[in-house]
Amino acid sequence: MLISDLRQRLRALGANPAHESRVLRHWVQCLPLDAGKQPLHGWLPKAVMEALPGLMAELQGLVALRSEHAGSDGESARLLLGLNDGQTVETVLLPREGVCVSSQVGCAVGCRFCMTGVDGLIRQVGSAEIVAQVVLARRKQPKLRKVVFMGMGEPSHNLASVLDAITLLGREGGFAHKQLVFSTVGDERAFAALNEAEVKPALALSLHTTDAAKRADLLPRAPRLSPEALVEAADAYARASGYPIQYQWTLLDGVNDGPEELDGIVRLLKGRYGLLNMIPFNSAEGLPFQRPSWERARAIAAELSSRGVLTKLRDSAGQDVEGGCGQLRAREAVGRP
Numbered sequence: 498m499l500i501s502d503l504r505q506r507l508r509a510l511g512a513n514p515a516h517e518s519r520v521l522r523h524w525v526q527c528l529p530l531d532a533g534k535q536p537l538h539g540w541l542p543k544a545v546m547e548a549l550p551g552l553m554a555e556l557q558g559l560v561a562l563r564s565e566h567a568g569s570d571g572e573s574a575r576l577l578l579g580l581n582d583g584q585t586v587e588t589v590l591l592p593r594e595g596v597c598v599s600s601q602v603g604c605a606v607g608c609r610f611c612m613t614g615v616d617g618l619i620r621q622v623g624s625a626e627i628v629a630q631v632v633l634a635r636r637k638q639p640k641l642r643k644v645v646f647m648g649m650g651e652p653s654h655n656l657a658s659v660l661d662a663i664t665l666l667g668r669e670g671g672f673a674h675k676q677l678v679f680s681t682v683g684d685e686r687a688f689a690a691l692n693e694a695e696v697k698p699a700l701a702l703s704l705h706t707t708d709a710a711k712r713a714d715l716l717p718r719a720p721r722l723s724p725e726a727l728v729e730a731a732d733a734y735a736r737a738s739g740y741p742i743q744y745q746w747t748l749l750d751g752v753n754d755g756p757e758e759l760d761g762i763v764r765l766l767k768g769r770y771g772l773l774n775m776i777p778f779n780s781a782e783g784l785p786f787q788r789p790s791w792e793r794a795r796a797i798a799a800e801l802s803s804r805g806v807l808t809k810l811r812d813s814a815g816q817d818v819e820g821g822c823g824q825l826r827a828r829e830a831v832g833r834p
């Protein structure tokens with residue numbers, strides 16, 4: 498279901514835009530529904546009131562918890578959610594009241610270090626299904642204060658639905674713009690749309706290497722924009738939106754952790770409005786990469802910081818659930834716990 502379908506159904510019941518906002522706020526903020534009583538935050542037409550319990554149940558049923566895997570840090574958890582057509586997506590509850598949502602079932606980019614990309618794109622996740630992941634997370638974590646679009650899928654390949662979800666979360670969901678993070682491998686249409694967006698999220702750019710040929714090999718179906726062009730576009734957005742860019746770097750042992758890459762990072766990112774998030778690869782069966790040692794990763798992060806690139810090494814807390822997008826779904830597909 499799309500948010501636009503939902504709005505149309507409400508309009509057919511006599512709702513005006515203000516009524517629609519109230520109903521959507523009700524859903525996204527998990528406000529209590531007192532049977533037969535008008536919601537506290539404003540009047541609704543009778544037909545809308547009568548339809549509300551059924552509609553809320555339908556929206557709640559857009560995603561169903563299939564399994565939950567707690568992280569060793571005690572704060573994070575990876576959830577496998579079933580969609581109405583039997584497909585599944587992963588949603589991750591993050592430490593510090595965040596949630597990571599999926600925007601596609603599968604992914605067409607095919608990054609060689611990611612299980613989600615193995616089977617290609619299976620289908621888009623509708624805008625209402627994206628928001629439903631946030632609502633489910635909010636039921637588990639009522640203080641939810643950050644939504645990152647960094648789960649399964651490439652958000653710029655489902656741009657209209659992701660931007661609709663971001664607009665709703667920013668307008669009715671109680672999230673500030675900078676609490677919403679659009680994560681992308683980089684796409685000209687996405688940069689253009691974000692610059693025009695009513696709710697401008699913070700941006701995470703998956704860089705992974707500063708070498709264009711290596712990037713084409715690691716991210717085979719990402720748009721062919723050079724690392725330099727990507728950083729220029731991201732930096733311009735950071736300055737326009739006022740939020741620093743999070744440059745993402747999955748650290749692969751012997752692949753993108755050498756001195757030439759560190760020199761490239763300094764050349765590209767020093768002086769930019771952003772920070773580098775380094776995430777040591779989470780080893781997965783069937784993927785041809787290794788995780789570097791934590792000591793090596795820490796030394797790399799320290800060197801980059803000393804050379805003027807603010808670098809954050811994601812600590813191991815929650816890494817067992819954060820680091821391996823697509824692994825739960827893949828395990829379920831072959832019938833393993």
Ligand code: SF4
Nearest residue numbers: 604607608611614650
């Ligand atoms: Fe797609 Fe992201 Fe996986 Fe790459 S890392 S295949 S963009 S989900």
